[in-house]
Amino acid sequence: MHTGTADPCAAITVVTDVSGVISTTGFAVVLGVRNLTDEAVLAGFGVGDVDAAHELVRRFERRVYGVAITITRDARLAEDVAQEAFVRAWRHAETFDPRRGSVASWLSVITRNLAIDTMRAQPRSELVDPDDLDWLSPPTQEPNPADVVVRAGDSEWLRGALDDVPDEQRRAVVLAGVVGFTAEEVAEREQIPVGTAKSRIRLAMDKLRRAHVAAEVRR
Amino acid sequence: MSDVTCDVVRDCAADFALGALTGRERADLLAHLDRCPSCQTLVGEYAGVADALLDLVPEADPPNALAPPVLATLRPAPLRRWRRRVVALAAAAIVAISTATGVTWALVAGGDSGSAQHAALHSAAMVGSGGLTVGRVVSTEEEHPKLAVSVDYWVADGSYRLQALDGNGSSVPVGTLQVAGGRGTWTGRIASGNHPVAVTLVDPGGSVVCRGPLA
Numbered sequence: 001m002h003t004g005t006a007d008p009c010a011a012i013t014v015v016t017d018v019s020g021v022i023s024t025t026g027f028a029v030v031l032g033v034r035n036l037t038d039e040a041v042l043a044g045f046g047v048g049d050v051d052a053a054h055e056l057v058r059r060f061e062r063r064v065y066g067v068a069i070t071i072t073r074d075a076r077l078a079e080d081v082a083q084e085a086f087v088r089a090w091r092h093a094e095t096f097d098p099r100r101g102s103v104a105s106w107l108s109v110i111t112r113n114l115a116i117d118t119m120r121a122q123p124r125s126e127l128v129d130p131d132d133l134d135w136l137s138p139p140t141q142e143p144n145p146a147d148v149v150v151r152a153g154d155s156e157w158l159r160g161a162l163d164d165v166p167d168e169q170r171r172a173v174v175l176a177g178v179v180g181f182t183a184e185e186v187a188e189r190e191q192i193p194v195g196t197a198k199s200r201i202r203l204a205m206d207k208l209r210r211a212h213v214a215a216e217v218r219r
Numbered sequence: 220m221s222d223v224t225c226d227v228v229r230d231c232a233a234d235f236a237l238g239a240l241t242g243r244e245r246a247d248l249l250a251h252l253d254r255c256p257s258c259q260t261l262v263g264e265y266a267g268v269a270d271a272l273l274d275l276v277p278e279a280d281p282p283n284a285l286a287p288p289v290l291a292t293l294r295p296a297p298l299r300r301w302r303r304r305v306v307a308l309a310a311a312a313i314v315a316i317s318t319a320t321g322v323t324w325a326l327v328a329g330g331d332s333g334s335a336q337h338a339a340l341h342s343a344a345m346v347g348s349g350g351l352t353v354g355r356v357v358s359t360e361e362e363h364p365k366l367a368v369s370v371d372y373w374v375a376d377g378s379y380r381l382q383a384l385d386g387n388g389s390s391v392p393v394g395t396l397q398v399a400g401g402r403g404t405w406t407g408r409i410a411s412g413n414h415p416v417a418v419t420l421v422d423p424g425g426s427v428v429c430r431g432p433l434a
């Protein structure tokens with residue numbers, strides 16, 4: 001005798017027999033891979049399921065490539081980084097913990113780290129130009145509704161908080177946090193003392209942390 | 220920074236979250252975090268900010284589809300397609316259920332015909348000090364079970380003994396897990412014929428760093 005229960009978080013059906021053992025019988029029949037959650041697709045990807053791999057790449061290739069191209073500023077390098085990010089995600093899929101964040105954030109961190117490692121091997125002249133970071137600036141006009149949908153995620157609080165951070169601190173914290181600049185590299189780019197660069201990064205991080213905590217409390 | 224205090228952590232938590240500390244500084248800070256829940260919370264808040272910053276990066280279309288080269292690299296095991304699907308969905312069940320329970324049992328199709336032979340998978344979080352999830356352990360339910368242990372959070376770089384605990388409280392050395400860059404994995408078979416009730420990572424000083432319950 002089997003009893004079926006639907007897990008709304010996973011959007012899959014779990015079938016349990018009398019011994020309490022979970023069987024996956026009928027999963028593929030019940031729902032296609034496009035109906036699975038990001039976490040379930042990642043789990044399938046991790047064990048080499050071709051359909052899950054296609055689906056994971058389809059869902060996240062724009063995001064992964066976006067992080068890669070933002071940091072590398074080179075289409076060929078970014079493509080290599082993005083491919084390697086997915087391969088690394090496959091190798092380490094079992095380490096993903098949904099309690100620590102989304103699949104999207106996890107993939108972004110993997111991509112950032114790979115891109116930074118890649119850029120460390122490049123001539124310094126190839127490092128990103130902070131003037132290219134236009135997306136950091138607060139919106140100057142009403143946002144496109146499509147953009148609002150894309151941005152209305154868990155980090156909505158961050159965009160609001162960044163608006164309250166002085167420009168020089170915002171640039172410093174994003175150069176450090178996204179592009180992977182050291183304080184020394186931030187100082188060189190911004191033509192400021194290293195101590196000032198460190199101070200700007202820490203001040204911004206502290207403001208954002210407080211905003212993060214406040215956002216968590218409001219949830 | 221060998222004697223890290225809470226004041227020191229407060230001073231460098233942002234740098235830690237941004238990956239700006241040296242390996243030695245990072246290891247010292249992690250050692251403090253292992254015994255200080257309040258500092259774990261603080262550093263976790265900064266880490267949340269660092270991760271969220273990436274959410275602001277605009278998406279972009281890659282010039283070429285990424286799926287073909289990624290799939291070519293995966294070189295899937297020579298399983299029949301439907302069997303891979305079942306295995307994948309079993310893993311999906313693990314993720315779904317482990318989120319709620321921490322420990323899961325799932326049935327995975329096995330054998331050439333797929334009609335009668337089954338092997339159960341056990342999966343659980345590797346939990347460190349303060350209940351912090353630092354990784355995951357997966358094992359098979361069979362004689363000389365296969366074991367896959369991975370850590371990717373809070374565990375300082377270094378060499379750790381991996382031990383399997385049986386139901387009598389005895390521990391059996393399984394192997395050595397190396398953590399580098401904050402990450403490490405170990406896969407292999409357990410020599411003992413019995414399925415362990417838990418696995419632990421033990422540092423060179425003999426302290427248990429994290430534990431994964433399997434029963």
